[in-house]
Amino acid sequence: MIKTSQLQVQTRGNGQVVNITDPVAAIVADCGVRAGVITLFTVGSTAGLTTTEYEPGLANHDLKAAFERIAPEEGSYEHESTWHDDNGHSHVRASLLGPSLSVPFVEGCLTLGTWQQIVLVDFDTRARTRIVVCQIIGE
Amino acid sequence: MIKTSQLQVQTRGNGQVVNITDPVAAIVADCGVRAGVITLFTVGSTAGLTTTEYEPGLANHDLKAAFERIAPEEGSYEHESTWHDDNGHSHVRASLLGPSLSVPFVEGCLTLGTWQQIVLVDFDTRARTRIVVCQIIGE
Amino acid sequence: MIKTSQLQVQTRGNGQVVNITDPVAAIVADCGVRAGVITLFTVGSTAGLTTTEYEPGLANHDLKAAFERIAPEEGSYEHESTWHDDNGHSHVRASLLGPSLSVPFVEGCLTLGTWQQIVLVDFDTRARTRIVVCQIIGE
Numbered sequence: 001m002i003k004t005s006q007l008q009v010q011t012r013g014n015g016q017v018v019n020i021t022d023p024v025a026a027i028v029a030d031c032g033v034r035a036g037v038i039t040l041f042t043v044g045s046t047a048g049l050t051t052t053e054y055e056p057g058l059a060n061h062d063l064k065a066a067f068e069r070i071a072p073e074e075g076s077y078e079h080e081s082t083w084h085d086d087n088g089h090s091h092v093r094a095s096l097l098g099p100s101l102s103v104p105f106v107e108g109c110l111t112l113g114t115w116q117q118i119v120l121v122d123f124d125t126r127a128r129t130r131i132v133v134c135q136i137i138g139e
Numbered sequence: 140m141i142k143t144s145q146l147q148v149q150t151r152g153n154g155q156v157v158n159i160t161d162p163v164a165a166i167v168a169d170c171g172v173r174a175g176v177i178t179l180f181t182v183g184s185t186a187g188l189t190t191t192e193y194e195p196g197l198a199n200h201d202l203k204a205a206f207e208r209i210a211p212e213e214g215s216y217e218h219e220s221t222w223h224d225d226n227g228h229s230h231v232r233a234s235l236l237g238p239s240l241s242v243p244f245v246e247g248c249l250t251l252g253t254w255q256q257i258v259l260v261d262f263d264t265r266a267r268t269r270i271v272v273c274q275i276i277g278e
Numbered sequence: 279m280i281k282t283s284q285l286q287v288q289t290r291g292n293g294q295v296v297n298i299t300d301p302v303a304a305i306v307a308d309c310g311v312r313a314g315v316i317t318l319f320t321v322g323s324t325a326g327l328t329t330t331e332y333e334p335g336l337a338n339h340d341l342k343a344a345f346e347r348i349a350p351e352e353g354s355y356e357h358e359s360t361w362h363d364d365n366g367h368s369h370v371r372a373s374l375l376g377p378s379l380s381v382p383f384v385e386g387c388l389t390l391g392t393w394q395q396i397v398l399v400d401f402d403t404r405a406r407t408r409i410v411v412c413q414i415i416g417e
Binding site: 137 | 174189190192194195197202204205208243245254258276278
């Protein structure tokens with residue numbers, strides 16, 4: 001059985017880490033499927049998905065610092081000189097983090113750890129409304 | 140319903156970013172399955188998969204610069220001293236990017252954004268023929 | 279058909295790279311499903327999954343060096359000052375590597391390359407017993 005839905009996620013961009021665990025868990029709990037996998041996919045090329053312990057230190061500071069080492073905001077990007085844009089670092093960070101995440105569930109519950117939340121990281125340089133496709137395959 | 144196929148992708152290696160969106164979309168369009176997920180998996184340990192806006196600035200310059208920060212080509216690698224090889228950085232980059240990508244599709248279309256393409260990044264130090272396993276699960 | 283099991287993996291933490299290919303391959307071989315995908319998901323927010331050529335140079339040195347560039351062990355982390363903890367770098371590294379991996383299998387065999395192994399990387403600062411959820415969807 002396959003059920004596809006989508007989440008709309010409002011973000012402030014600029015590396016904001018948004019905890020989407022509750023709405024994803026609600027989709028799983030309400031789908032009528034006991035066991036399976038939910039595939040999450042963020043539409044667009046300047047955001048990514050992963051898991052983290054969602055607490056202010058990691059979400060607001062430590063993850064950003066790592067991405068700043070990988071692709072500095074004030075660095076020089078061909079993407080920006082070509083398109084007169086300002087989000088070269090956003091694209092690079094999103095490609096590295098990746099757009100998809102697959103989380104198994106059993107007895108209607110995601111198999112997350114206690115301190116492990118599903119997050120969308122929006123690297124774009126402005127506020128965005130993000131679509132996360134949520135597709136359940138199960139039985 | 141499960142259908143497994145594979146793509147052969149010719150690359151020049153050395154961090155080449157290859158846009159494989161069209162052949163992946165064709166597999167999805169032709170499979171006779173309306174909704175589901177396509178799991179892509181690159182065989183081998185010196186290439187990875189992700190999505191990006193496929194344009195020359197990002198593909199030919201900006202992504203490479205980030206991977207050069209993470210694992211410099213001219214860095215010192217135990218892999219190279221052990222095996223008298225030259226692709227330590229290729230392995231490290233591929234492990235970080237990851238070999239698998241899961242993309243949902245609905246009504247026969249991948250749920251990609253307009254400026255979001257599926258790419259294989261070949262980090263090896265020579266031209267390669269890559270196999271990407273493409274497995275559809277759907278109904 | 280969906281079958282969910284789990285692996286227990288003993289680690290020493292501190293970036294240890296553990297080869298879990300054999301137990302994963304055994305789950306696939308024994309499940310009675312010919313073709314499908316195995317979704318692997320590591321429970322907890324200080325470990326991740328990927329593939330690599332599992333040899334001592336990469337596993338014990340080169341991967342660690344790259345993660346040290348991204349999130350230095352001796353760096354300053356808000357997570358640590360908030361929680362009086364010592365594993366800020368572990369969280370950041372785990373989020374970047376990602377907790378999930380999807381590997382197709384055909385005729386009961388994982389579609390891995392010859393020199394491509396499935397690994398769990400435990401970034402925590404102490405020995406851990408890790409749970410990896412292994413969920414097969416196939417026919």
